[in-house]
Amino acid sequence: MSADPIISVKNLEKHFNDGAVHALNGVNVDIAKSEVLVVIGPSGSGKSTFLRCLNLLERPTSGTVIFEGTHLTAPRTNINVYRRRMGMVFQHFNLFPHMTVLRNLTLGPTELLKKSTGDANKKAMQLLERVGLADRADAYPSQLSGGQKQRIAIVRALCMEPDVMLFDEPTSALDPEMVGEVLDVMKELADEGMTMVVVTHEMGFAREVADRVLFMDEGVVVEEGSPEDIFEHPKSERLQSFLSKVL
Amino acid sequence: MAESFAKLKESFIFNFIEGARWKYITNGLLVTLKVTFFALLLGIAIGVVVAMIRSAYDQMKDEMKPGFGKTMLTVLNTIARLYLTVIRGTPVVVQLLIGYFVIFVSTTNTVFVASMVFGINSGAYITEIIRGGIMSIDPGQFEAGRSLGFDYFQTMRFIVIPQAFKNVLPALANEFIALLKETAVCGYIGLMDLTKGGDVIRGRTFSAFMPLIVVAAIYLALVVFFSWLVGKLERRLRSNER
Ligand SMILES: Nc1ncnc2c1ncn2[C@@H]1O[C@H](COP(=O)(O)OP(=O)(O)OP(=O)(O)O)[C@@H](O)[C@H]1O
Ligand SMILES: [Mg+2]
Numbered sequence: 001m002s003a004d005p006i007i008s009v010k011n012l013e014k015h016f017n018d019g020a021v022h023a024l025n026g027v028n029v030d031i032a033k034s035e036v037l038v039v040i041g042p043s044g045s046g047k048s049t050f051l052r053c054l055n056l057l058e059r060p061t062s063g064t065v066i067f068e069g070t071h072l073t074a075p076r077t078n079i080n081v082y083r084r085r086m087g088m089v090f091q092h093f094n095l096f097p098h099m100t101v102l103r104n105l106t107l108g109p110t111e112l113l114k115k116s117t118g119d120a121n122k123k124a125m126q127l128l129e130r131v132g133l134a135d136r137a138d139a140y141p142s143q144l145s146g147g148q149k150q151r152i153a154i155v156r157a158l159c160m161e162p163d164v165m166l167f168d169e170p171t172s173a174l175d176p177e178m179v180g181e182v183l184d185v186m187k188e189l190a191d192e193g194m195t196m197v198v199v200t201h202e203m204g205f206a207r208e209v210a211d212r213v214l215f216m217d218e219g220v221v222v223e224e225g226s227p228e229d230i231f232e233h234p235k236s237e238r239l240q241s242f243l244s245k246v247l
Numbered sequence: 248m249a250e251s252f253a254k255l256k257e258s259f260i261f262n263f264i265e266g267a268r269w270k271y272i273t274n275g276l277l278v279t280l281k282v283t284f285f286a287l288l289l290g291i292a293i294g295v296v297v298a299m300i301r302s303a304y305d306q307m308k309d310e311m312k313p314g315f316g317k318t319m320l321t322v323l324n325t326i327a328r329l330y331l332t333v334i335r336g337t338p339v340v341v342q343l344l345i346g347y348f349v350i351f352v353s354t355t356n357t358v359f360v361a362s363m364v365f366g367i368n369s370g371a372y373i374t375e376i377i378r379g380g381i382m383s384i385d386p387g388q389f390e391a392g393r394s395l396g397f398d399y400f401q402t403m404r405f406i407v408i409p410q411a412f413k414n415v416l417p418a419l420a421n422e423f424i425a426l427l428k429e430t431a432v433c434g435y436i437g438l439m440d441l442t443k444g445g446d447v448i449r450g451r452t453f454s455a456f457m458p459l460i461v462v463a464a465i466y467l468a469l470v471v472f473f474s475w476l477v478g479k480l481e482r483r484l485r486s487n488e489r
Contacts, residue, residue, distance in 0.1 A: 094390065096410075098410050
């Protein structure tokens, strides 16, 4: 692996409800630049919590998250600045329903990156073009299909020109026939060298696109390795039983 | 029948036409609408700010690190809660009297005093309306804003409040209607509003029925009209629900 990791996670713990729920129990992961890391595991194993701790949408109970050399978890860090460089895509899209598609895409660049409206529009239109949705720029989110919404959500994150993209089950809320169009966009991103952390139940995607797969259960990383290691030669019993259910 | 009608007509002419006494009604109506309008504007401004402080405190008290920002927010939240308790725990007439005789003693502009008092008063109720609106927004909206790098208040400003505001528009319009009626106590500080106008006519003509019934009818007509508008607005908002 090359040079320093872009994200380094050390001894990450996250408790909910005053310690009644231990969602993460000491997770250690380094993510390299341009790596595609896919996180799999049963429901409730802590995948979302892990992903959301990376941009501090969830505040870790203890442990550190270092992003491009900065301790995000340090008390003095202004997280808002670093979140601009970490795009996030949600299961339920979370597009802003009161804005047109174009405004959804340009809000961040104009207000946070202080781009001119012209520049922001131009960039947004270029990206829309690439995902085949340029003709929907003036539509409102409610007028789009699920697959279109998620492609727009990806573009919204990309308009901030992030260094990392975080995906939390981006295709789980989609009708089956729309899953492909979203995965295609993600594949393209991966091919271009985007660093990606993807929580997904799409084992086909994990096999084909992942550089490394993490298998989580009960708040710990049980096993990690190349797609081949994980899918063809699972070592732990927990992973074997998980795979037998999902494959 | 015809006789009583003639009597009513006579009473109407006596009460409103003679001495151009109808002007008490029209000028009073204008004052009532003015006070209601300005009070609502002030109430909304206060409501948005206080609702944001209250929500910010509730949502961020756990995640914020100790320091100036957190202290500031805690102080603001305490002030906001005190404001809500005091305003909702005392009669508006008493607030009006305190506003006129204690706080704004140096001004004789009673329209201004009444607008301020009713604005500050309705601000407390509008705070709760807007807070409800904020809480009705999908938390995913908030997370999407924060994940792009917007801070708490920017997320509120660009993403949450505009949606919350649309959701509570009908409730705000109803607050306007409630205010319209509540301002009828403005006479306590000598403001010549619609109610006071009718009462002055009563004092001049010594007939109570005609002026007071007409005043009541005007309030009723306004309330029915504005309620109809609110109904239309609600249907409109629902139909272009996006
Ligand atoms: N906000 C919260 N409050 C309390 N408990 C939570 C919260 N978020 C998650 N948990 C708990 O933490 C554990 C891990 O949840 P998490 O959402 O990370 O799992 P997941 O692997 O993403 O599951 P899924 O595949 O169902 O999305 C679960 O037991 C869950 O109930
Ligand atoms: Mg999850």
